[in-house]
Amino acid sequence: MNYQKILEEIKKEIKPLFKDGKVADYIPALKRVKPTHFAMSLQLFNGATYSVGEENCKFSIQSISKVFTYAMALPIYKKEIYKRINHEPSGNPFNSLVQLEYENGIPRNPFINAGAIVITDMLESVYKGKTFSKILEYIKEVSDNNEIDYDKEVALSESQFGFRNIALVNMMKSFTNISNDTTKVMDIYFKQCSISMSTKELSRAVLYLANHGVDPITKKRFLNESQAKRLNSLMLTCGHYDASGDFAFRVGLPGKSGVGGGIVAIVPNLMSICVWSPKLNDKGNSLVGTKALELFTTKTRLSIF
Ligand code: GLU
Numbered sequence: 001m002n003y004q005k006i007l008e009e010i011k012k013e014i015k016p017l018f019k020d021g022k023v024a025d026y027i028p029a030l031k032r033v034k035p036t037h038f039a040m041s042l043q044l045f046n047g048a049t050y051s052v053g054e055e056n057c058k059f060s061i062q063s064i065s066k067v068f069t070y071a072m073a074l075p076i077y078k079k080e081i082y083k084r085i086n087h088e089p090s091g092n093p094f095n096s097l098v099q100l101e102y103e104n105g106i107p108r109n110p111f112i113n114a115g116a117i118v119i120t121d122m123l124e125s126v127y128k129g130k131t132f133s134k135i136l137e138y139i140k141e142v143s144d145n146n147e148i149d150y151d152k153e154v155a156l157s158e159s160q161f162g163f164r165n166i167a168l169v170n171m172m173k174s175f176t177n178i179s180n181d182t183t184k185v186m187d188i189y190f191k192q193c194s195i196s197m198s199t200k201e202l203s204r205a206v207l208y209l210a211n212h213g214v215d216p217i218t219k220k221r222f223l224n225e226s227q228a229k230r231l232n233s234l235m236l237t238c239g240h241y242d243a244s245g246d247f248a249f250r251v252g253l254p255g256k257s258g259v260g261g262g263i264v265a266i267v268p269n270l271m272s273i274c275v276w277s278p279k280l281n282d283k284g285n286s287l288v289g290t291k292a293l294e295l296f297t298t299k300t301r302l303s304i305f
Contacts, residue, residue, distance in 0.1 A: 001300060003042055007052040010040065010295045014288050021279030021287035024259040029157035030060060033278045040275040040292055041199040043207050045216040051200055058196040059276050060154050062258030063094065065192040066116040072138050073119050074227045076126055084177055085115045087234060094241045094284055095164045097171060105175025109238040111256060114168045120189045124180045132188045139195065143205040144218055150194040158190035202264055202274035210266045232266055243283035251293040252303030257285040265293055267302050
């Protein structure tokens with residue numbers, strides 16, 4: 001298959017959509033991004049890569065970080081994880097408080113904010129003060145790349161304007177589902193959301209998820225088969241908040257979005273993909289990015305369905 005030609009076609013076809021959607025504006029540091037950025041990268045098992053657009057331009061990975069922290073926690077906590085976080089779609093926005101109250105502080109899944117905050121808390125119980133550097137270390141290892149860091153301005157903006165996230169952590173603390181100091185946990189969570197990566201780097205970073213937990217290039221194992229299966233199935237059912245069904249319907253791949261406009265997606269046993277375009281649809285997922293992935297699976301027939 002001529003992947004490069006397909007990517008070039010997609011780049012042309014998505015152009016009319018740049019007028020739609022809205023850049024994330026819940027924090028000032030994200031509002032400033034140029035709305036017409038676009039990049040899409042494919043990473044194959046044999047090491048081949050294909051890209052269009054600004055493949056090396058770093059952006060805020062935001063909720064895509066939830067994939068990495070969940071992947072770190074799974075081998076440590078195993079089934080214990082499900083005592084504190086469920087594995088069902090939420091059908092609610094990423095930062096919803098309502099459901100959490102009804103469900104006694106147990107988040108629906110690890111890919112909504114509340115669930116990711118519990119995971120960060122669980123990691124802090126293990127790494128005690130070193131959690132954020134461990135998260136960065138993990139992402140560098142799965143990416144096979146040392147050039148990854150976080151954006152301090154975005155992290156500061158997250159903590160200055162993160163009122164809802166702070167409400168979430170406090171509510172969960174009141175239900176005893178947070179063990180560590182809430183300020184400490186949120187400092188890590190805000191930093192992990194502020195990690196900056198390019199589409200080329202992110203597509204490389206999630207390659208092991210397309211290969212049952214083993215990086216097909218370095219041969220390092222990060223998850224066992226069962227853990228990789230569970231993580232991918234959660235990306236399929238919960239990776240796009242209350243638009244997860246729509247993403248499965250249109251794209252048909254496990255994927256995870258972030259409000260920075262990035263989306264990672266997995267084609268099992270073949271490749272990993274990352275697309276980035278900052279304007280979001282009304283559910284907080286990249287509008288052009290979702291369309292680009294939809295075009296990709298239509299043109300290549302690589303949807304899992
Ligand atoms: N930093 C964002 C928040 O916690 C992450 C949400 C997202 O990327 O969807 O509000």
